[in-house]
Amino acid sequence: MSEGISQPDQPEPHPGEGKDLFSxxxxxxxxxxxxxxxxxxxxxxxxxxKVLSPTRAICNGRETILLGTYNYMGMTFDPEVxxxxxKALADFGSGTTGSRVLNGTYQGxxxxxxxxxxxxxxxxxxxxxTGYQANLGIISTIAGKGDYVVLDIDSHASIWDGCALGxxxxxxxxxxxxxxxxxxxxxIPEEAGKLVVLEGVYxxxxxxxxxxxxxxxAKKYGAMVLVDExxxxxxxxENGRGVVETAGVIDDVDFIIGTFSKSVGTVGGFCVSNHPKxxxxxxxxxxxxxTASLPPSVVATAATSIRKLMHGSNKRAHLWENxxxxxxxxxxxxxxxxxxTPESAIIAVIMPDxxxxxxMWEALLKEGLYVNLARPPATPANMTLLRCSLCAEHSSEQxxxxxxxxxxxxxxxxxxx
Amino acid sequence: xxxxxxDSRIRSLIEPFNKKGVTITDDTTFAGDLEFDSxxxxxxxxxxxxxxxxxxxxxxxxxxxxxxxLVDAVCKLADD
Ligand SMILES: Cc1ncc(COP(=O)(O)O)c(C=O)c1O
Numbered sequence: 001m002s003e004g005i006s007q008p009d010q011p012e013p014h015p016g017e018g019k020d021l022f023s024x025x026x027x028x029x030x031x032x033x034x035x036x037x038x039x040x041x042x043x044x045x046x047x048x049x050k051v052l053s054p055t056r057a058i059c060n061g062r063e064t065i066l067l068g069t070y071n072y073m074g075m076t077f078d079p080e081v082x083x084x085x086x087k088a089l090a091d092f093g094s095g096t097t098g099s100r101v102l103n104g105t106y107q108g109x110x111x112x113x114x115x116x117x118x119x120x121x122x123x124x125x126x127x128x129x130t131g132y133q134a135n136l137g138i139i140s141t142i143a144g145k146g147d148y149v150v151l152d153i154d155s156h157a158s159i160w161d162g163c164a165l166g167x168x169x170x171x172x173x174x175x176x177x178x179x180x181x182x183x184x185x186x187x188i189p190e191e192a193g194k195l196v197v198l199e200g201v202y203x204x205x206x207x208x209x210x211x212x213x214x215x216x217x218a219k220k221y222g223a224m225v226l227v228d229e230x231x232x233x234x235x236x237x238e239n240g241r242g243v244v245e246t247a248g249v250i251d252d253v254d255f256i257i258g259t260f261s262k263s264v265g266t267v268g269g270f271c272v273s274n275h276p277k278x279x280x281x282x283x284x285x286x287x288x289x290x291t292a293s294l295p296p297s298v299v300a301t302a303a304t305s306i307r308k309l310m311h312g313s314n315k316r317a318h319l320w321e322n323x324x325x326x327x328x329x330x331x332x333x334x335x336x337x338x339x340x341t342p343e344s345a346i347i348a349v350i351m352p353d354x355x356x357x358x359x360m361w362e363a364l365l366k367e368g369l370y371v372n373l374a375r376p377p378a379t380p381a382n383m384t385l386l387r388c389s390l391c392a393e394h395s396s397e398q399x400x401x402x403x404x405x406x407x408x409x410x411x412x413x414x415x416x417x
Numbered sequence: 418x419x420x421x422x423x424d425s426r427i428r429s430l431i432e433p434f435n436k437k438g439v440t441i442t443d444d445t446t447f448a449g450d451l452e453f454d455s456x457x458x459x460x461x462x463x464x465x466x467x468x469x470x471x472x473x474x475x476x477x478x479x480x481x482x483x484x485x486x487l488v489d490a491v492c493k494l495a496d497d
Contacts, residue, residue: 153459169474187472381456
């Protein structure tokens with residue numbers, strides 16, 4: 001209650017004006033309508049009527065090669081993975097109907113955490129209902145009032161939302177810019193708690209972070225380090241542990257966040273750590289406590305898939321080959337790409353603008369190829385991107401077919417000459 | 418640090434970002450009058466941080482809407 005005299009505390013309603021809470025979305029509604037009015041298929045309303053394999057589906061009535069899923073290792077139809085899920089569904093039922101800390105931890109959740117500890121060679125593993133919640137929970141819980149979170153400006157929404165949910169001071173730095181990161185760490189009061197948040201692979205352009213150098217700088221300033229390896233698990237690194245493994249810093253990072261919704265091929269999220277006090281997170285991390293745990297079938301498929309990924313070196317090699325072939329082929333055709341060399345299983349094709357990007361997306365769909373259309377504000381520097389994500393189950397012939405499709409669609413829409 | 422000095426240093430830093438040559442007063446707003454988008458804000462904030470060797474966290478940025486508020490905030494941060 002204020003002490004205003006000339007005005008009521010409650011704003012007076014202005015009849016017929018500004019009452020619809022949806023009016024803030026009007027410009028977005030208008031932009032979307034304009035795109036649809038131009039006769040294009042709606043890029044954000046695709047339905048897969050049938051899924052034939054990790055790489056093929058019937059989309060909007062057409063047989064389509066999938067080049068826009070995060071099914072990097074093609075585990076979704078693996079017979080052992082599917083069988084494990086079916087058995088758990090039959091033995092433990094369709095859901096847990098409870099939180100991890102009450103009645104929602106079954107044997108399967110424990111086995112899944114055991115598989116993760118082995119996969120990463122770490123002491124602790126905590127399974128969340130999604131990767132989004134893992135970032136939300138860990139970041140907001142460990143960085144409190146007076147602490148600082150230093151993060152890359154191109155971080156995933158779940159990292160930003162973890163910052164927004166917590167009470168720490170949030171300090172972003174320019175994408176992959178080590179000097180900008182160091183300057184910020186240097187200016188933070190020495191006695192303050194610091195968390196540096198990085199990603200192994202940045203999913204918009206498919207570029208990787210220089211983790212070796214960045215982790216060393218973070219440690220020099222006494223910061224704890226969290227690395228989100230959502231897009232590298234199972235694929236990057238000798239044992240598929242991610243960019244931290246290739247960079248040789250897995251023992252220096254304090255937390256790795258990951259997801260089951262990409263290489264693992266189901267849904268769920270996790271954090272692994274060697275911190276001696278890590279287990280307390282299970283009691284204090286609200287996005288872990290106040291939501292239901294994953295269904296038994298999901299954790300059974302995840303555990304089986306994670307164990308198979310430990311031995312996936314042949315698949316990893318084939319996926320790298322696919323990534324190199326597609327990258328070189330698209331470059332040769334004259335497309336502008338997000339990275340000079342292939343750094344991950346994501347290859348981003350940069351479009352001149354949203355209109356031509358949407359037209360190219362539709363032309364590819366009509367050719368029978370699904371890629372992801374990414375647009376501002378989800379993209380760095382307001383770019384429109386066609387994001388291609390490869391799968392270890394894409395055959396070499398499919399990759400050649402994909403390149404032919406890109407050539408025809410690119411010429412038809414005038415994006416390449 | 419003297420407010421007038423902070424003001425004049427920020428004025429020269431803002432120039433390359435003030436594409437439309439808006440006349441800047443303490444009441445000039447960044448989002449409204451200067452039409453700064455989030456990328457411009459990041460680059461502009463980084464320039465100020467480097468100039469004064471300070472950190473303006475996103476929490477602090479959220480409180481700053483007008484030019485005058487920025488000058489006051491920088492004076493305070495540079496003194497700490
Ligand atoms: C970098 C990153 N972190 C976290 C997530 C969230 O994962 P999930 O799908 O399990 O919520 C994603 C997925 O989009 C991601 O790209």
